[in-house]
Amino acid sequence: MATPLEPTKRAYQSTEQRQSATIEAVVHLCAEQDPSTLTTARIANEVGLSQGALFKHFPNKNSLWKSVAGWVSEQLTQRVFSVADQHKHADQALEAMFLAHIGFIARHPGIPRLMLGELQKPGNGPAKRIVRETLTNYRQKVISLLNLGIEQQRVTPTIDADAAAVLYLGAIQGLVVQGMVGGDIRSLEKIAPRIFRIFSACFQEAPDAPQA
Amino acid sequence: MATPLEPTKRAYQSTEQRQSATIEAVVHLCAEQDPSTLTTARIANEVGLSQGALFKHFPNKNSLWKSVAGWVSEQLTQRVFSVADQHKHADQALEAMFLAHIGFIARHPGIPRLMLGELQKPGNGPAKRIVRETLTNYRQKVISLLNLGIEQQRVTPTIDADAAAVLYLGAIQGLVVQGMVGGDIRSLEKIAPRIFRIFSACFQEAPDAPQA
DNA sequence: TGAAAGAAAGTAATCAATCGCTTTATTTTG
DNA sequence: CAAAATAAAGCGATTGATTACTTTCTTTCA
Numbered sequence: 476m477a478t479p480l481e482p483t484k485r486a487y488q489s490t491e492q493r494q495s496a497t498i499e500a501v502v503h504l505c506a507e508q509d510p511s512t513l514t515t516a517r518i519a520n521e522v523g524l525s526q527g528a529l530f531k532h533f534p535n536k537n538s539l540w541k542s543v544a545g546w547v548s549e550q551l552t553q554r555v556f557s558v559a560d561q562h563k564h565a566d567q568a569l570e571a572m573f574l575a576h577i578g579f580i581a582r583h584p585g586i587p588r589l590m591l592g593e594l595q596k597p598g599n600g601p602a603k604r605i606v607r608e609t610l611t612n613y614r615q616k617v618i619s620l621l622n623l624g625i626e627q628q629r630v631t632p633t634i635d636a637d638a639a640a641v642l643y644l645g646a647i648q649g650l651v652v653q654g655m656v657g658g659d660i661r662s663l664e665k666i667a668p669r670i671f672r673i674f675s676a677c678f679q680e681a682p683d684a685p686q687a
Numbered sequence: 688m689a690t691p692l693e694p695t696k697r698a699y700q701s702t703e704q705r706q707s708a709t710i711e712a713v714v715h716l717c718a719e720q721d722p723s724t725l726t727t728a729r730i731a732n733e734v735g736l737s738q739g740a741l742f743k744h745f746p747n748k749n750s751l752w753k754s755v756a757g758w759v760s761e762q763l764t765q766r767v768f769s770v771a772d773q774h775k776h777a778d779q780a781l782e783a784m785f786l787a788h789i790g791f792i793a794r795h796p797g798i799p800r801l802m803l804g805e806l807q808k809p810g811n812g813p814a815k816r817i818v819r820e821t822l823t824n825y826r827q828k829v830i831s832l833l834n835l836g837i838e839q840q841r842v843t844p845t846i847d848a849d850a851a852a853v854l855y856l857g858a859i860q861g862l863v864v865q866g867m868v869g870g871d872i873r874s875l876e877k878i879a880p881r882i883f884r885i886f887s888a889c890f891q892e893a894p895d896a897p898q899a
Numbered sequence: 900t901g902a903a904a905g906a907a908a909g910t911a912a913t914c915a916a917t918c919g920c921t922t923t924a925t926t927t928t929g
Numbered sequence: 930c931a932a933a934a935t936a937a938a939g940c941g942a943t944t945g946a947t948t949a950c951t952t953t954c955t956t957t958c959a
Contacts, residue, residue: 487923487938509807511723515915525940530916532938591803594867595721607868638881641861642854645882648864649857655806656819669850670857677888699904699957727949737906742950744904 493532496522497539498546505585506660510592537600544593544602547586548609554579556616565624566678569617569643570671576647577667584660587651614640621678630678639677646674705744709734709751710758717797718872722804749812756805756814759798760821766791768828777836778890781829781855782883788859789879796872799863826852833890842890851889858886 488496500521504513515536516526533539558575562568580586593606617640624630650670654660700708712733716725727748728738745751770787774780792798805818829852836842862882866872 485922485939490938493938507809509723509809511721511807514913516913524938526915527917527941528939536915588807592807594864595723595800595804597719597721610864610868635881635885638878638885641865641878641882642858642885643861644864645857645859645861646854647857648860649853649855652803652806652822652856652860653853656822666850666853669847670853673847673850673854673889677885697905697956702903705904726947728947736904738949739907739951740905748949 490532493522493524494542495546497529497532498543501539501543502547502583502585502589505588505592506583507585510585510589511595537602540593540600540602541605543589544605547589548605551576551579551586552609552612555613559616559620564629565620565627566629566675569620569624569678570675572616572620573643573647573671573674574664574667577650577663580651581661581664587655587660610644614644617643624678634678642677643674646670702744705734705736706754709741709744710755713751713755714759714795714797714801717800717804718795719797722797722801723807749814752805752812752814753817755801756817759801760817763788763791763798764821764824767825771828771832776841777832777839778841778887781832781836781890782887784828784832785855785859785883785886786876786879789862789875792863793873793876799867799872822856826856829855836890846890854889855886858882 497518500518501510501513504518504521508517515529518539519526519529522529529539533542555572555575559568559572562571590606593600593603596603618636621630621634621636621639625632625634650663650667651660654663709730712730713722713725716730716733720729727741730751731738731741734741741751745754767784767787771780771784774783802818805812805815808815830848833842833846833848833851837844837846862875862879863872866875
């Protein structure tokens with residue numbers, strides 16, 4: 476008789492470990508799959524669990540999406556805001572935020588799909604609420620940096636800060652969508668500085684107000 | 688016995704009529720529903736057909752998506768390009784395109800969801816191809832307008848046209864996403880001019896190159 | 900009158916969630 | 930400290946609901 480082929484000990488893990496592994500698996504899977512087509516079976520398989528076992532750690536699928544949105548929000552906010560605070564000049568902070576954001580996305584290509592996927596849903600699901608609040612928060616940060624820049628005389632005082640903040644976020648989104656069209660999210664980091672450079676013209680000296 | 692309750696005359700229509708009615712129904716439904724959750728039953732109901740009858744006019748659901756993508760591409764391209772051609776100054780053409788695009792979206796709030804939904808899908812489905820080609824086409828138009836603007840001395844000759852085109856599309860997308868966050872796509876038209884105004888600083892005289 | 904348009908019922912597949920039961924980990928207790 | 934007891938993590942099968950698409954038969958109209 477052949478070797479008894481040990482009964483493949485199951486590697487039990489705590490719910491917390493499984494939860495974070497599952498969240499990472501979802502983020503990872505979204506790099507190459509539309510979130511709305513992600514099945515619990517596919518996710519469980521990626522984590523190394525049976526489909527049913529997933530529900531030992533999340534009460535339902537919606538709760539999983541909420542956790543994923545929370546993770547993304549936390550990571551993004553933390554990383555982007557922290558690099559901004561390392562610069563004392565507002566314009567440098569804005570540039571650092573921009574590049575950090577693109578870098579974060581380049582390392583986690585599934586994130587745009589996740590966030591856009593949530594925004595697609597109408598209504599006020601908990602996951603969508605998190606994404607919305609994160610974006611609003613982000614926009615506020617940009618606005619206050621622009622205002623700080625005005626005080627520091629590094630930003631045109633006549634700037635329309637609200638509109639500039641929308642354009643700032645749009646620059647990131649345009650870059651990301653451009654990456655989705657081209658198919659290579661990871662190469663975004665190369666062109667990101669060029670995009671920011673041209674955006675930066677918007678908050679520097681106004682063209683129709685030549686220096687007196 | 689009660690009245691025979693007349694057999695409710697059916698209004699037969701040609702396949703072509705049903706096809707365009709179906710496409711419009713999809714665009715309309717996407718205004719308040721994630722495209723990936725749209726069922727053939729829901730669409731048929733909107734058109735006023737039984738679910739099965741839909742397949743008399745489209746061989747399958749993918750073919751319907753392809754038709755919808757084609758309709759959107761055609762409408763958008765036609766409207767946006769035609770207003771651009773009504774202006775001889777490149778900068779004015781860019782502004783008119785921008786406002787026409789936002790206006791079109793404001794009148795068809797489902798369109799961003801449709802296009803983003805297609806871009807979410809990985810691979811090279813026919814519908815995604817159409818969306819991708821439309822965006823690429825659009826970007827090319829912006830680039831050539833910027834180059835024309837340089838000849839007309841209405842655009843800074845030192846501009847990074849490729850990057851500016853990405854920023855231009857990003858400005859639109861940022862505005863749209865902003866509308867999705869706020870929930871009211873239709874109010875975009877009010878702030879659109881402000882966004883374009885601040886974007887326009889990017890292609891006007893460069894700040895660090897005071898006119899010689 | 901026959902071909903196209905439609906309704907209504909049916910089919911096979913998919914998927915989130917549940918269930919019964921087993922295996923591992925932790926806690927209680929003699 | 931070991932053995933018993935409880936709790937937690939896991940599997941595999943199943944269930945019920947949903948969905949794209951098909952089939953059968955009926956109605957319209959050119």
